[in-house]
Amino acid sequence: MNDGRLFGIRIRIHLLFWGVIGLSLLMGMFTEVITLFIIVCIHEMGHVAVARELGWTVTEVQLLPFGGVATIEEAYAADPMDEIVVALAGPFMNIVMMAFSWACWSAGFWTEEWALFFLKSNLIIAGFNLLPIWPLDGGRIIQAILCWYLPYRKAAISSLAASTMLAALMFGIAGLSLHMNVAVVAAYLLAINIQATLRFPYQFIRFLMEKYVRMADEQAVRALTVSPTATVIEVSHLLCRGYTHLVYVRGAGMLPEDELLQAVLFEQKQDTPVSKLLKL
The missing domain is CATH 1.10.287 (Helix Hairpins)
Structure with missing residues (x-):
């Protein structure tokens, strides 16, 4: 892949992208193909803008032969609603571009043929990205x-x-x-x-x-009740996204989430019964 930077974000261009550009030149469709990739870039910048507004770190945008993908660091443990908003930002930009094409045609700046091509291209890209398949926007929404x-x-x-x-x-x-x-x-x-x-x-x-690493006061608190014989790793499998948990161990007491995470991540106590953490 070829690399570059835009607004501090790494832009990665797949080698096959240049093959598509070459093929479009041979077929006399260079303008149309470049337009499609501009639409994809604007779609991805919608994700980037909203993610940055939420305080997330966007590390790179990859341009693939048939679309693009923005890589965002904080997406795993974030509030599901934030993930949905970020995912919808891309298709929203396509809707904005569809309105723009209609306005340009109405004002006489674009021909009906070009405006229709631009509108249909945005509709197809938005529709494709909303398919319920990860890592497309629709798949991310379903997961959230x-x-x-x-x-x-x-x-x-x-x-x-x-x-x-x-x-x-x-x-x-x-x-x-x-x-x-x-x-x-x-x-x-x-x-x-x-x-x-x-x-x-x-x-x-x-x-x-x-x-x-997230601050406890950044998220809502959710209670989680578990058996005293449940292992640390088993309890970690019950943790939810977008919440800080208070783990109630039946008959033993309460365990803060950060102590559970400390045990599973740094203390190699994955197979330890969670009740033992209260006695150590």
């Missing part, structure tokens, strides 16, 4: 909604499993109908979800680390 009702670990694994099945279904349908461009995108999404599933143990540790 699940995090309202389920512990983070269960919500994330469930959303990745559903995304993998949907990407596989998309690949199968596209392949059978010979829509090879859609099949390539589906294959990429399938590979990304399989990789994310395999790497989830590391992602879960990042979630726990982010919870550990």
Whole structure:
């Protein structure tokens, strides 16, 4: 990938992107392809602007042959509603650009043909990103909604499993109908979800680390009641996103979340019964 920086954010351009540019030159569609990538960049900048407004750290934006992805550090342990707002910021920018194309056509600045191309392109990009497949915006929204009702670990694994099945279904349908461009995108999404599933143990540790470094007063408090025989790692699997927990151990007492996280992250006590933490 080629690297650059814009407003302090690392911009990574996939090598295949230049292949798409070359192919567009040969097909006489250079202007259309460049326009599509500008739309994608504006879409991603919508995510970046809202994430920064929330105080999140945006490390990079990747431009892929068929879209873009913004990498945001604080997304794992943040409030699910914040994640939804950030995810919707991209499609919102597409709606703004659709209104802009209509205004330019109405004012006579653009031809009807070009305005229609710009409007349809934004509609397709917004619609594609709202598919319920991680890491697309729709998949992130689904995962955030699940995090309202389920512990983070269960919500994330469930959303990745559903995304993998949907990407596989998309690949199968596209392949059978010979829509090879859609099949390539589906294959990429399938590979990304399989990789994310395999790497989830590391992602879960990042979630726990982010919870550990967050200030307790930044989030609402939720009570969590567990058995005294439950191990530290088992209790960590019950932690929810967007909340600070007070762990009530039946018949033993109360354990603050930071002490639980200290035990699982730094003290190598993953298999210790949680009640033992109250006696140490």
